[in-house]
Amino acid sequence: ETGVTQSPTHLIKTRGQQVTLRCSSQSGHNTVSWYQQALGQGPQFIFQYYREEENGRGNFPPRFSGLQFPNYSSELNVNALELDDSALYLCASSPADSYTGELFFGEGSRLTVL
């Protein structure tokens, strides 16, 4: 069974640029959530995708957008990068039959905005 994988693991961008982060969910999981984790803080919910539709969104501006594909993999896109976007971006998947919210996380993509 393959776990959640994310790419790239690290990247550096400059202010105003755009970035795309990718996530492959764990086998059998049809729900993907994205979280932003600043240094020393807990993860903050960005949004969730279920069967290719956005199924909940946190308090993030529209320049944070996403996609989920038929194979349940997902992308997070961030436009017009700001310095405060520097963080660890975590993707998590959930099994189709889980109603308890247990999440399976990838190792994250560390984004640095200069």
Added chain:
Amino acid sequence: SQKIEQNSEALNIQEGKTATLTCNYTNYSPAYLQWYRQDPGRGPVFLLLIRENEKEKRKERLKVTFDTTLKQSLFHITASQPADSATYLCALNMDSNYQLIWGAGTKLIIKP
């Protein structure tokens, strides 16, 4: 206002002792409370989940309690080992929605 509080200072425990971490919340009514472990630069790893109608849950050396009156969860690691050193995060589920609301975590250091 709504908030989740965990010990902000690192917790230093001698190997073999029991480590106890606290998660307090205000103005939430969670259906579930979860505990995760996070190592530096890695994603969180699920440890235990406890439901609002459960008082206690155990898994090997781990024990979680949940007091909805006090709005508090305690996370215990018995017979602690240096390999237990990590940051431990608590997270709340309001309902069956997968969105979790997280505390900032407590760094646990087990000294040999």
